[in-house]
Amino acid sequence: xxxxxxxEGPVTLSEExxxxxxxxxxxxxxxxxxxxxxxxxxxxQLLLKxxxxxxxxxxxxxxxxxxxETTSFHLEKGSVQVSDxxxxxxxxxxxxxxYFGTGTSLTVIP
Amino acid sequence: NAxxxxxxxxxxxxxxxxxxxxxxxxxxxxxxxxxxxxPGMGLRLIYYSASEGxxxxxxxxxxxxxxRLNKREFSLRLESAAPSQTSVYFCASSEGQGLDYEQYFGxxxxxxxx
Numbered sequence: 001x002x003x004x005x006x007x008e009g010p011v012t013l014s015e016e017x018x019x020x021x022x023x024x025x026x027x028x029x030x031x032x033x034x035x036x037x038x039x040x041x042x043x044x045q046l047l048l049k050x051x052x053x054x055x056x057x058x059x060x061x062x063x064x065x066x067x068x069e070t071t072s073f074h075l076e077k078g079s080v081q082v083s084d085x086x087x088x089x090x091x092x093x094x095x096x097x098x099y100f101g102t103g104t105s106l107t108v109i110p
Numbered sequence: 111n112a113x114x115x116x117x118x119x120x121x122x123x124x125x126x127x128x129x130x131x132x133x134x135x136x137x138x139x140x141x142x143x144x145x146x147x148x149p150g151m152g153l154r155l156i157y158y159s160a161s162e163g164x165x166x167x168x169x170x171x172x173x174x175x176x177x178r179l180n181k182r183e184f185s186l187r188l189e190s191a192a193p194s195q196t197s198v199y200f201c202a203s204s205e206g207q208g209l210d211y212e213q214y215f216g217x218x219x220x221x222x223x224x
Contacts, residue, residue, distance in 0.1 A: 096160075
């Protein structure tokens with residue numbers, strides 16, 4: 001069935017470090033791919049999305065590229081800030097349903 | 111716009127008690143969803159409503175019922191709560207079903223069943 005696998009956390013980085021959170025997916029057909037972010041005590045917020053192969057989603061300095069050949073959608077940011085500390089979820093949509101990864105907790109220390 | 115709202119924010123139940131979690135959205139969205147979030151398991155879909163008047167089971171529907179009261183409201187009912195239903199519950203909505211539509215989430219309800 002359709003599923004998402006993302007790297008386990010927690011991840012701890014110093015401010016201004018480079019961030020990569022890996023995400024791979026399994027799907028029949030051609031899903032859309034998303035990254036959501038969850039701040040403590042809040043619901044999930046959409047961070048970025050890509051709806052077809054080779055699309056790059058970007059927002060707030062975060063980027064991810066939809067790679068069909070490697071079935072991946074890795075999240076990157078060149079220079080993280082303390083305010084980026086949150087849990088990040090990779091997700092795919094088949095059009096009818098969403099499937100979420102288990103989440104990766106990121107802590108950025110000053 | 112309030113977006114997606116959920117009540118209550120917190121609830122403690124005893125085993126066997128019943129309760130209804132309420133969700134409403136003011137974005138005129140057609141589709142609504144209920145998820146549960148457990149440590150190490152991400153979000154799992156309980157039920158969804160693709161449009162007003164329809165509901166379908168998701169990945170983990172056992173022990174739950176839902177009602178799509180109108181276009182705005184989608185409630186989740188636990189008829190006889192069990193400790194395994196201790197979780198954080200999120201309601202979400204989307205404009206429709208399709209690859210272009212993202213989901214918008216409420217703030218969650220933290221439920222503890224003792």
